[in-house]
Amino acid sequence: MTYCVGLLLNDGMVLLSDTRTNAGLDNISTYRKMFTFEDPGERVIAIMTAGSLSVTQTTIARLREAVEDPESTEETSILKAPTLLKVADMVGNMLARVRGEIDEKLAVMEQGASASMIVAGQRRGGAMRLFLIYPEGNFIEATEDTPFLQIGEHKYGKPILDRVVKPSTSLADAQKAVLLSMDSTLRSNLSVGMPLDLAVIEKDALRVTQKRRIEAGDEQFRAMSEAWSKALRDGFVQINI
């Protein structure tokens, strides 16, 4: 499994993904699930992926191939698409196409493959936008009422987001919120694992303003995780019923 979460806030977007991939419980590997595409000052796009690795890798590889193709057009390259809505559409179409191709191959085994994605981005002159792309290629968009989107193993980490994330949340608090949301998921579900990839895209920066890999032994993350456990236990002790 996977856990990825994206926040759309007044000050920018904050993205966090884990890196655990497993084929069965006895075959666990580390794969990056966050991918960024930049034309600094013009456009920034980040994609996070969940689901069958063969689907997500092929989808990302084809999107990247199109971006790097010198003859790409606004119909083929997500860095040239006229709007972010069009980018979501292109990613959705590519995902659905790749899924279809792989499903066809797997049909002989009566199996199927599926994947979903979060797409975040901004182009010069446009608003920041955050989309969740479904395996079929359709998508939904984050709004003021629901300023976060999650894919993968999303339930364990939702209560903290429900409680603290609002569009006015600062980027510092937002990073804390997604890390704590991930921490709850890591503790309760083995199939989500370190290291983590964290990215911040500040409003109107039109580039990834911060990108950080948090390794398994990260002192800061461990301290935060322990402080949160302590805060929960202390809060628990103080409540009277």
Added chain:
Amino acid sequence: MTYCVGLLLNDGMVLLSDTRTNAGLDNISTYRKMFTFEDPGERVIAIMTAGSLSVTQTTIARLREAVEDPESTEETSILKAPTLLKVADMVGNMLARVRGEIDEKLAVMEQGASASMIVAGQRRGGAMRLFLIYPEGNFIEATEDTPFLQIGEHKYGKPILDRVVKPSTSLADAQKAVLLSMDSTLRSNLSVGMPLDLAVIEKDALRVTQKRRIEAGDEQFRAMSEAWSKALRDGFVQINI
């Protein structure tokens, strides 16, 4: 959906269930999901249910019918079974049989019905035992390492249990823990709803020592829920990353 949780502690067992039942999103009702069977001083059994209402109601009704049958034997009545292990076995067999019957009826629609249960109990001279019964009738048992069992929508409420519940947890703290676990679930998932049924079975009491319905407007629950939200937000504010 449903959320039920049972704790097996040194001092006793604590059980909590919601009451929301839905057939589709537009047909929501309230049904009790916690059922108790007592022969005070001799034996106490509590069952919580999740899944298809037609399966769980029929299963509980037949178990109760057998208990009330004056000619019941230790093979038919869960209040006469020689051990709690045998009780779990009987409940599992009844659940699997009822599920099979209903599945057969639904097969014409290419649908199926399923349900799972938590069984808690103690008989005179025996230990307290807590089981999770799967739809197929097999079961697992809570142990010192894993002193809680959940059925239904279990993920939202697991992080708090993972952090605070140990066999040595007091019955007062245990009630707080299951109520906060339920509170997280209620906030994040519409298909789990008030009122709640809470039961406490103290060790060696051989009866339900406390049984309480918590209604939607319950002041105490609301205050606890708000205090917990505040504790989480305060804890969140105090953490530095």
